[in-house]
Amino acid sequence: MKIVASFIELDTGEGISLHDLMPEIKQAVAKSGINNGFVTATSQHTTTAIAINENEERLLEDVKAFLTRLVPPGDRYLHNDIALRDCPEDEPENAHSHLAAMLLGSSEVIALADGELVLGQYQSVMLYELDGPRRRKVSVQVYGEE
């Protein structure tokens, strides 16, 4: 089995933003020379997530509104008492971002057959930024045979 490791690095938007990773993942697959196997995408941060969704402009706005309602940034969270924690003073107050990331999940695994990702036509693997803007990394590994 051949294993080809790579990272996607990107700059994200303010607060919650969604980033379609399909162009970079397809490029990683093409570069790997692997035709049959699978791909893993794993977020490298506790306030970002990986999930699959349709990259439709208005839906992405619904996602932001929904996550903001589901885990309100203004609620009371113990993690946001920065002064009571053993951490730098300028640590962000981002408990809501951790909670949303935890629900969305950090990894997805997608089969690869005849050089193509086995996904439906509307499925995009996306990075969910939940505490942006920041520079972020996603681990993308391609496993399999030529």
Place this chain on the structure above:
Amino acid sequence: MKIVASFIELDTGEGISLHDLMPEIKQAVAKSGINNGFVTATSQHTTTAIAINENEERLLEDVKAFLTRLVPPGDRYLHNDIALRDCPEDEPENAHSHLAAMLLGSSEVIALADGELVLGQYQSVMLYELDGPRRRKVSVQVYGEE
């Protein structure tokens, strides 16, 4: 490493419905001849999800009621303004289905040891239909050694 790719195809129920995929996944494992390795199950749609749960009749009703409360179909979603989107007029108003699928996740990975899926006795890999009824597909790949 041997890789055996397959799809499960099924017709789902109205609105939200859960479908236990264990018989089909076990059959895919048996047919593959692979005894040690792992299995991936990945939904092929943005309004279905894959998650593991107990296949208990009354619990499945609780799941439907819970998801309907968590992401109410009647809420206001921008994605449901079909006329404002660049898409066919008969596109379904299903933003709530996308949001539920995003939370549930699109894939699970399960180890395979001595020809058996490494799962607890009450764990069933299930397809969550969130915008049915429709004809749906799940990618099931078995990887490993005989």
Place this chain on the structure above:
Amino acid sequence: MKIVASFIELDTGEGISLHDLMPEIKQAVAKSGINNGFVTATSQHTTTAIAINENEERLLEDVKAFLTRLVPPGDRYLHNDIALRDCPEDEPENAHSHLAAMLLGSSEVIALADGELVLGQYQSVMLYELDGPRRRKVSVQVYGEE
């Protein structure tokens, strides 16, 4: 490809509790002798979950409070009518635990490069106990090459 299968067994806390699995996962990787490949962690129960989060004491309290609000144990659930189900009389009333587990997900997959898990500095793979205390098992498999 080498495959090394193992289980982590642990005793969990009352109600909801989070358990950092990194020491045991790192030990499983070290013992496997595998340097490049990937690791899967899969919960073996329908009322526990696997997710990645920061192991910060106050955040873990926020997680408990948030999950309790999101899926209130005191709500009405059909699964909790034990007398109406075909099951032992002492079955726990834990529908809320199943619903939380379903949202959090049962597995994560993490790449392994040069003997190290490919994760950010604050990322810990955790077992989420949602109906403790109990004795629990997590399947950890390491796949790859020396």
